[in-house]
Amino acid sequence: MIGIHEIRKHYDGTAALDGFSLEVKPGELLGLVGPNGAGKTTLIRILATLTRPDAGQATIGGHDVTHEPAAVRAMTGYMPDVPGVYQDLTLEEFLIFFAEAFHLRGAKKRAAVEHALSWSGLGERRKAYVEQLSLGLKQRLVLARTLLHEPKVLLLDEPATGLDPLARIELREQLRSLNGEGVTILVSSHILSDLEDICSRVAFIATGKNVFGEGGTLELKGAEKRTAVSCEIEVLGNVEGVPAALASFGDARLVESKLNVFRVEVGGGPQRAADMLRYLVTNGVTVLRFDPRGPDLEDHYRSLFGSKTP
Amino acid sequence: MNPMIGKELRQRMRERRGWLLPTLYLVALGAVVIFFYYFEVTIRRPWDARGLQGSEIGGALFLVLTYAQLSILLLLAPVFSAGSITIEKEQRTLTGLLTSLLTPLEIWWGKFFASSLFLVLLLVSSLPVLSLVFAFGGIGPLQIVLATLTTLFVLATVSSIGLYCSAYFRRSVHATAVTYAAIIVITALSAITFAILMSQWERQRQVRTELRAAQGAPTTTEAATGPITPPLWVRAPLYVNPYFLVTLSFGTAEDWANDGVPSAAVFLVLFLLSFTFAVRQLRRSGEQT
Numbered sequence: 001m002i003g004i005h006e007i008r009k010h011y012d013g014t015a016a017l018d019g020f021s022l023e024v025k026p027g028e029l030l031g032l033v034g035p036n037g038a039g040k041t042t043l044i045r046i047l048a049t050l051t052r053p054d055a056g057q058a059t060i061g062g063h064d065v066t067h068e069p070a071a072v073r074a075m076t077g078y079m080p081d082v083p084g085v086y087q088d089l090t091l092e093e094f095l096i097f098f099a100e101a102f103h104l105r106g107a108k109k110r111a112a113v114e115h116a117l118s119w120s121g122l123g124e125r126r127k128a129y130v131e132q133l134s135l136g137l138k139q140r141l142v143l144a145r146t147l148l149h150e151p152k153v154l155l156l157d158e159p160a161t162g163l164d165p166l167a168r169i170e171l172r173e174q175l176r177s178l179n180g181e182g183v184t185i186l187v188s189s190h191i192l193s194d195l196e197d198i199c200s201r202v203a204f205i206a207t208g209k210n211v212f213g214e215g216g217t218l219e220l221k222g223a224e225k226r227t228a229v230s231c232e233i234e235v236l237g238n239v240e241g242v243p244a245a246l247a248s249f250g251d252a253r254l255v256e257s258k259l260n261v262f263r264v265e266v267g268g269g270p271q272r273a274a275d276m277l278r279y280l281v282t283n284g285v286t287v288l289r290f291d292p293r294g295p296d297l298e299d300h301y302r303s304l305f306g307s308k309t310p
Numbered sequence: 311m312n313p314m315i316g317k318e319l320r321q322r323m324r325e326r327r328g329w330l331l332p333t334l335y336l337v338a339l340g341a342v343v344i345f346f347y348y349f350e351v352t353i354r355r356p357w358d359a360r361g362l363q364g365s366e367i368g369g370a371l372f373l374v375l376t377y378a379q380l381s382i383l384l385l386l387a388p389v390f391s392a393g394s395i396t397i398e399k400e401q402r403t404l405t406g407l408l409t410s411l412l413t414p415l416e417i418w419w420g421k422f423f424a425s426s427l428f429l430v431l432l433l434v435s436s437l438p439v440l441s442l443v444f445a446f447g448g449i450g451p452l453q454i455v456l457a458t459l460t461t462l463f464v465l466a467t468v469s470s471i472g473l474y475c476s477a478y479f480r481r482s483v484h485a486t487a488v489t490y491a492a493i494i495v496i497t498a499l500s501a502i503t504f505a506i507l508m509s510q511w512e513r514q515r516q517v518r519t520e521l522r523a524a525q526g527a528p529t530t531t532e533a534a535t536g537p538i539t540p541p542l543w544v545r546a547p548l549y550v551n552p553y554f555l556v557t558l559s560f561g562t563a564e565d566w567a568n569d570g571v572p573s574a575a576v577f578l579v580l581f582l583l584s585f586t587f588a589v590r591q592l593r594r595s596g597e598q599t
Contacts (some may be wrong), residue, residue, distance in 0.1 A: 050596030051597055
C-alpha cells in the first residue's frame with residue numbers, strides 16, 4: 001500500500017533522508033521509530049505530499065506522491081505532530097469546512113460530519129468553539145477530521161505527543177479499531193510501549209537510513225519468532241568477574257550494567273537463558289535475582305541507538 | 311462555492327475588528343467631511359462664504375473624500391491580506407489545507423475574495439458619506455461609481471501584493487511590514503521620483519527658454535520651449551501611484567486615454583505578477599509549514 005524506495009531529502013546540505021526504503025502492506029499498522037532528527041517527520045511529510053523528495057520514489061496505493069499528489073491526498077489522511085485547529089470555529093463548522101475541502105457535498109458531507117462527530121465522541125459538543133477543547137480533545141477532533149473522506153491510508157506523526165495517559169489509551173484503541181476496519185496506518189512515535197501494543201511491525205530510522213537495511217523491519221507480533229531473551233541479573237558480592245563470565249558464555253551479550261545489576265541479551269531462547277544462569281552460578285557468581293524476558297521494543301531501541309532513551 | 315470563502319468570512323466577522331474597523335472608518339470619513347466644510351467655509355474663505363458656489367465645495371469635497379478613503383483603505387488592505395496565509399502557518403493549519411483536495415489556486419482565491427470583500431464592505435458603507443457631495447452639486451453619480459471602481463481595482467492589486475508577501479514569509483509581522491513598504495514605494499516614493507524628474511525637466515525647459523531669449527528668438531510658443539505637458543519619462547513614476555490613477559478616473563476621457571490606461575495596465579501587471587508568484591509560493595509552502 002505504501003512503497004518507499006531509496007528516498008533522499010537534503011536540507012542545506014544535510015541529509016534528512018539518505019536512501020530510506022520501506023514497504024507497508026495493505027491493512028497493516030506499522031510503527032516508525034528513531035531518535036530526534038532521524039528523518040521520521042520528513043518521511044511522513046513526503047508521503048503526505050507536503051515535501052518533495054530530492055531523489056527516490058514514494059507511492060501510496062500505486063500513486064506517486066510527487067507526480068500524483070491529488071490522487072494520494074484523496075486516499076490519505078495526515079495528522080501532523082502539532083495539529084493545527086481553527087480556534088474560532090465550532091467543532092461542526094471545522095468538520096464541515098474540511099469535508100468541503102475534500103469535495104464532499106450535500107448528504108455525503110452531512111453523513112461524514114455526523115460520523116466524525118459520533119466516532120470521536122464529540123457529538124454533544126458540536127456547537128462548542130474549538131478553543132474550548134482540551135489538547136486531547138483537539139487531537140481527537142483532528143484525527144476525526146483526517147477520517148472525513150474515509151482514507152485508506154493514515155499517516156500519523158507523533159499523534160500521542162502531549163496526551164495524558166487516558167487520552168493515549170483512547171488513541172491506541174481508536175487506531176486499533178481503524179486498523180481493524182482495514183485502514184493502513186503508518187505511525188511515528190517516541191512512546192515505544194504504545195507502538196509495541198498496536199503495531200505488527202516497526203521500522204527503525206536513524207540519520208535518514210533504514211537501520212535494518214533496505215525495507216527491513218522488526219516483527220512485533222508473534223512471540224514464537226522471538227529468539228533473543230533479555231535478562232536482568234542482580235548479583236551479590238564480587239561483580240568484577242561477571243562480564244568475563246558472560247563473555248565466556250557463547251550467546252550472551254552484556255547490554256548494560258549499573259552497580260551490581262546487569263542487563264544481558266541471550267540468543268537461543270529461554271533454554272539458553274537457563275543455561276546461562278547455571279553457567280554463572282557454576283562459575284562462582286552469586287545471583288540474587290534473575291529476571292528473564294523477551295526483549296521489548298525498548299530493548300531493541302537501546303541496542304540499536306545506545307542507552308539514550310527516546 | 312469555494313469552502314475557503316465561507317470559512318474566511320465566518321472567521322473575519324467573528325473578530326472584533328469585523329465591526330470595529332467599519333465603525334472607525336465611517337467615523338473618520340465623517341470627520342473629514344465636517345472638518346473640510348468647516349475649513350473651507352469658516353477658515354479658508356470666510357469673506358466669500360455667501361457667494362461660494364456649491365459645486366466648488368462639492369467638487370473639492372469629493373476629491374478630499376476620495377483621497378481620504380483611498381488613504382484609509384491603503385492602510386487597512388494589508389491588515390486583511392498580508393496576514394491571511396501567514397496566520398495559517400502560525401496556527402499550523404496550512405498543512406491541513408495543503409493535504410486536502412483544495413488547490414493552491416482555490417486557497418488563494420478564498421483568501422483574496424474574503425479580504426477584498428471586507429474592503430468592498432467598507433467601500434459600500436462609505437457610499438452614503440460620499441453621496442453628501444450631491445447636496446452641493448458639481449459631481450455626478452457616474453464620477454462616484456468610477457472613483458469607487460478604480461479604488462477597488464487599486465485595493466485588489468494591493469491585496470494581491472499582500473497575499474504574495476503572506477505566502478512568501480512565515481510570520482505575519484514580516485509580511486505586513488513588507489506590504490506596507492510596497493505601499494510606501496507606490497505612493498510616496500513614486501510621487502517623490504515624479505517631483506524630482508519634474509523639477510529636472512522644468513529646469514531644462516527654463517535653460518532652453520533662457521538660451522532662446524539670449525539669442526533673441528521667441529520664447530512664448532510651445533515650439534520654442536518644448537511641450538507644455540511633461541514627457542513620458544517624467545510621468546512614468548506616477549503610473550504606479552494609486553492617487554494618480556484614482557484622480558484620472560474622474561478626469562477627462564483624453565486624460566484617461568493618455569495616462570489612465572497605461573497606469574491601469576501597470577496595476578494589472580502588478581496584480582497578475584503577485585497572483586502568479588503567490589500561487590507558486592503556495593505550491594511550495596508545504597516545505598515551509
